Amino acid sequence: MRTWFMRLGVVTRSILVAVAVIAVMAVAALTWVVVSPGPMAFAGGANVALLDYRGADPTGVPTALADTDQVRRGEYLARAADCMACHSAPDGEKYAGGVAFRLPFGTLYSTNITPDKSTGIGNYSDLDFLHAMHRGTRPDGAPLYPAMPYTSYTYVTDADALAIKAYLFSLAPVHAPRRGDTLMFPFNQRWLIGVWSWLFREQDRFRPNPAKSPEWNRGAYIAEALAHCGECHTPRNIAFALDNRRKFGGAVTAGWHAFNISSDRDSGLGGWRDDELFDYLSTGHAAGHGTASGPMGEAVDVSFSQMSPADIRAVMTYLRSVPAIASSDLSKPIAPAAPAAHKGGGATPDALGKRVFEGACVACHSWTGVSQITPYATLVGARAVNDPEAINVAQIVISGTTRHSPQGVVSMPAFGSTYSNVEIAAVTNYVTGRFGGRETRITAKEVAELRNETSQ
DSSP states (O other): OHHHHHHHHHHHHHHHHHHHHHHHHHHHHHHHHHSOOOTTGGGOSOOOOGGGOOSOOOSSOOGGGTTSOHHHHHHHHHHHTTHHHHHBOTTSOTTOBOOEEEETTEEEEOOOOSSOTTTSSTTOOHHHHHHHHHTOBOTTSOBOOTTSOHHHHTTSOHHHHHHHHHHHHTSOOOOOOOOOOOOOTTTTOHHHHHHHHHHHSOOSOOOOOTTSOHHHHHHHIIIIIISOTHHHHSOBOTTSSBOGGGTTOOEEETTEEEOOOSSOTTTSSTTSOHHHHHHHHHHSEETTTEEOOHHHHHHHHHTGGGSOHHHHHHHHHHHHHSOOOOOSSOOOOOSSSOOSSOOOOTTSTTHHHHHHHHHHTHHHHTTTSOOSSOGGGOOTTOTGGGOTTOHHHHHHHHHOEEEEETTEEEEEOOOTTTSOHHHHHHHHHHHHHHHSSSOOOOOHHHHHHHHHHHOO
């Protein structure tokens, strides 16, 4: 009997050891999934504190603005940080908030960041503002939701953050009470965001990489700290934190597809010439690649187009150094132009899409997809038209788009109130099939969901 109990004890210990090993492995695997490397870890080398960096200071403003007052420097930095896009509702005052962020679990509304003392940030001290930028906390200590990209702004230097504050406080106060959020439980529990922030927010300011060029470090500061490119273009893990193992590999954000901007030649920016990338960032259009719309169009309008050419080139240098991430969001384009007339008969599956295109689109885009009016309306070769998910094509039809070309303003009207979900799905699939690499199969239900994600 004693021998039997001894054997039972050995078996029990073996089982407990196996369970413990499995538990440790599970925790390690989960940790690997949710704890991502830092946004600049891909570059290797040892980053140093800004005071220990021997190269040109990569933070602050361009040399031409270095000797101007704090407010002017703050205006440049606020534009680089794209503050206006998120804090200016289409029908509201600039920086007065009210922009809706529609999420699967409810809606958040951006806050008023004008210096109004009752509804804005007029009572914020310097420390309050730094805590909001770097820690994502309000003056009362409550955590902010990460729709405010403080996980990126944490890298902004104190001097630059306070310059942004000086600019915002120079604006006219706007009395604009905040709209109430509609988040469901448990996402309406702010203390949970505090735990999330503790897990996934870096605790440090920007640290340059001495092994890289001054231009690379300047581009890294703009792209990571100010312009927060990763917040849209980097996929997220199961904890909704940025997955920097797939850095800049593309993601769907706010109902729009933020495309792959890694150095991958096929699906990223590796196949773009420098002049094409510069044109796209500075004007929102690049020949052979298409025209920016949605959040990227806003980023160009109020942020990138306001930057100095040197800063745009610095961002380009940084983007080109990001390791290639292959993604499936870009199919190989077809011939340079489609036939000059539609060849399908009235009974083809795309008959409805053809009718909508003929009635609303062909006058500007032409049957060939090469616009005779403006290159900004050319469809052939456009990134959105070659996206197998067709999200951005549908969104452009729903919401329209406006670009500022060298020849003047170029606008496409919004057809969301003109056509049904069925018609928008049909014309979207027709456009991708005729002018892109392959016809998509977006449905009316998916179009309805896209409407809901972008409506104010």
